[in-house]
Structures are given as C-alpha cells and as structure tokens.
Amino acid sequence: MPPRRPVTGRSQSPRARYAQELSALRRARKVSLRALGEAVCCDHSHLGHMEHGKTLGGPELAQELDKFYGTTHLVVLWELAIRDPSQFRERYRRYMALEAEAMGLQQYAPSIVPGLLQTPAYARDLLKAAGPMDEQALADDVTARVGRQSLLSREDQPQFRAILDEAVLRRPLVDIADWREQLAHLRQINERPNVAVQVAPSSAGLHGLTNTDTMFLWLPDGRTVAYVETGYSGDLVEETRDVDRLRKAYDHLRDVALSPRESGELITQFMEEALCEPVESM
Template structure:
C-alpha cells in the first residue's frame, strides 16, 4: 500500500499558501478575487480550506496575479488536484462521519495522545476492538464488523514505510476495565507490551497514584505534521460529535496538558514493567 494522501491536509496547505501569497502582495480577499476574475465566494472557500472542487483555471488566474514561478504554479495545481482525491476511509463514512480522523493520521509525523477509558484504537487488537463496540449494545453485528475493520485499517500508519511516531499516555483505568472474555484483555496487554518495543511507539501508563491530573476533561489526540505549512491540530470526540481544534493558542494548551501528563506518568520502560505486572496478575486470577 502506498503512503495515502490526505485531501484535507492538502486543502489546508493550499489555503495557507494562497493566503500567504495574497497577503504578501498586500491584497484584500475581495481585491484579489476581482483582479483574478475568480468569484469572491470561491476564493474565500479555497482560503478557508472548504473548497472541494477547485478549478485549474482559478489556480492559474491566482498564480498569474501573484506572479508565481512555473514551479510554484505547478505545486499549487498539484495541491488543488490532490485535494480532490479520496482516501480509503471515504468507504467508511458510516463509521467516521464527515470528520475523518484517518484523513489527518495518514499524513501526521507524530501523534501525542491521552486515553482515559479504553486502550487507544491504534493499539487495539481486533478482539479487543470488537469487545469495545459490543460493549454498549448499540451496534448490530454488521456495524461492529465495519467499525472493527475500519479501526484495524487505521493501524497501518504505524507499520507503513516511514511510519508515524505514536506517543500514547494511557490511564491505568483502561487496563482494568473488564471485558467479558478475560483472555481478550490478556492478549491486549501483551499486544501493548509488544508495540511498546517498536522504535516509533512510546507508551506511558498514568497510574492511579498520580492523583488529579491535567487531562481530567477527557481523551484527546495532538497531531503534528512534517510540513511546516501544516500546523498541528487537536482531535477530541464525544458520544455524538467529533471536534478538530486548529486555533494555535488552544492547540498550545493541549501541548502543555500533554507535557504535564508525560511528567506524571510512568517512564516508557517503567510502563512496560507495569504492563507486564498487570498481565501476570490477570493470569493469576484466571477462573
């Protein structure tokens, strides 16, 4: 499987680059739209990273207006073209909805995350993932299968060529949440230990004895990207909605929260020992 392209990330990059060019020429959006003969609503949507169908002639007109070089023009056209592509996750709209987390994961260079209730999806075994989706009794068998399949597909980002770096802080509570079949949890714990040995995966356990901490409001993902034109974002979700936080001050607040969690949690090597002890303890309590 080739490294997928994220149309959303490309739209964001194109938006920032066109806005930078326009502001570099001291032009208001309305003036640039008029001078390039591009509808103002179209340019506004492109610069807001909301345009789904971008015409090559509009990019050419803007490149002409901004005096772009041939190489720069070609790069803008390529971004516009890539912004139309569809990733594998588009086949799972019933699972991910309109805001698809994989749309950002596939191009992220690092994900820093905190998970408080369950093992993070990127680190789940198929059996554990199935137990998670069956837990509330809200899904049919087919829906469970769809959700598990989609979750396992997401994990490719950890094993692809040039994989992303995952740094996960997991609350101790997630290790003790029971599943109906204890062997599923034992397999999951062993999988965490195995994953923690990978060069691109850091796992830290936040123990109960850490007490009150910086992320009592809940789980979150902090995604960083390799290209400086793609600023970091934060992803959080509720039972009914998902939210991407892009405003820099808000993102920085999550960076601080993660730093505090990192300091409060066991070091990675200690965390592996903690997981091993938890696994051994669960094996001793086999019915």
C-alpha cells in the same frame, strides 16, 4: 463598515453559509488571503480552507474576523455551524485524512485503549458496547478500526506516543483470555522503535486532560492539530492557541507519567494478575 451580503438559501448548511460569508466579505474588502492572514495573525492557507468549507476554525478567529470586517455576525454563523449535528461526521472524516498523513502522533487515553493499540477482540467488545448493530456491520467496523494501525508500519514509521491513564488497565474485558491478549499486545508494541506507551498512575492526581481523550497530529506542512473526543462527539482543533493549550497539559502529563520501561513493567504486572483470573467458559 463594508456592506453585509445577505445570507440566503435556507437549504444551505450552516457550514456552507459561514464559508460563503467569509469569502464574500473578503472579496468585498478586496484583500488577499495572505494580507488577511497577517491582519488576524492566522496562516493564509487555513483561511482559504475556511472559505472552502473544509474547516471552521475556532471562535477566537471568528471574533478576530468580525473585528477586522467591522461586523458582528460571523461568530454567530460560526456557532450555528459548529452545533450542526452533521459536523461530527465531517470533522471525523477530515481527522482520518489528516491522521493518514501525520508524521507523528501523540495521544492521551483516559478510559479505554486507543484505537491504534486495540486488538480485534477489544475493538469488537468496545463497538458492541456503543450500541446494537448487525454482525456484518460490526465485523466491518472492527476491520476498519484495526486497519488504521497499518499507519504505524508505514515505510517512514511515524512516531506514536500514547499515555494511558491507569484506569485503562483497571477496566478489563469480560473474557479474561481476550484481556490478556490485549495487555500482551500493549507490552509488545511498546518495544517497537517508533512507539512509546506510558501509563499515568492514579497517584498523579488531577490534571488538565483528566476527562479528555486527546490526539495530536504533526503534519507534513509543519502544523499541529488536535482531536478531542468523548464517547458521543469529537472536535478537530486547529486554532494554534487552542492546540498549544492542550499541548501544555499533555506535556505536564508526560512529565508525571511512568517511563515506557516502567509502564511496560506495570502492564506485565496486570498481565500476571490476569493469569490468576479464571478464563470465562463459553
């Protein structure tokens, strides 16, 4: 068993301690990243990102590394790093960087319209519902969220498929005029050549992603990563086994969802129903 390098410096973040220990153990063993990747069945560049603190990997990989080095503490350090409250912000920043370069995107939305499909009015109401904020901060957040949608208009036009649970269409905005605008936007963007919107009807029943908002990103280097989110936290999933498990659930859901054409017709039906609702007066 290689000697364990003491992890010192309480001021270090759990993520930094984990990265430092990974690097120290590999150098003590005098093994290259490529050789280590072959030993634990992981891409060597991903291991390099872990040693530089850019990603944490998954618990299975931490266990495989413990097995390779003959240690038991890497999975403990991983658990400390993943539970660090600051990691949500860091993971989200990394996700945004990956989203900007993605060649293709697929998303399942269980309860709200995805950010890439939201109108400014919808984004504003959603952000206001999350908690109080001053008007300038709210306006800035709305601008930032809507600004993300520019990636769908890039010159290379990445493909985007969004599967919306029927519950999304049954949760209108308070202002009916704003809600009609959002539905019209969904119907319009569904006609773009690089965008497909599908609706998973309630009759499809329970499935593997029932309560999990999930986005898949196809990256230029050939990898696929996923981002799973609740209203209060999110996780970037990069381990191949975990991503594949999520993708199988997504593929099953896509098979039982309405086609883009049928989904467009259903959205039109909801628009027509909204026309019967009185517009809220100011």
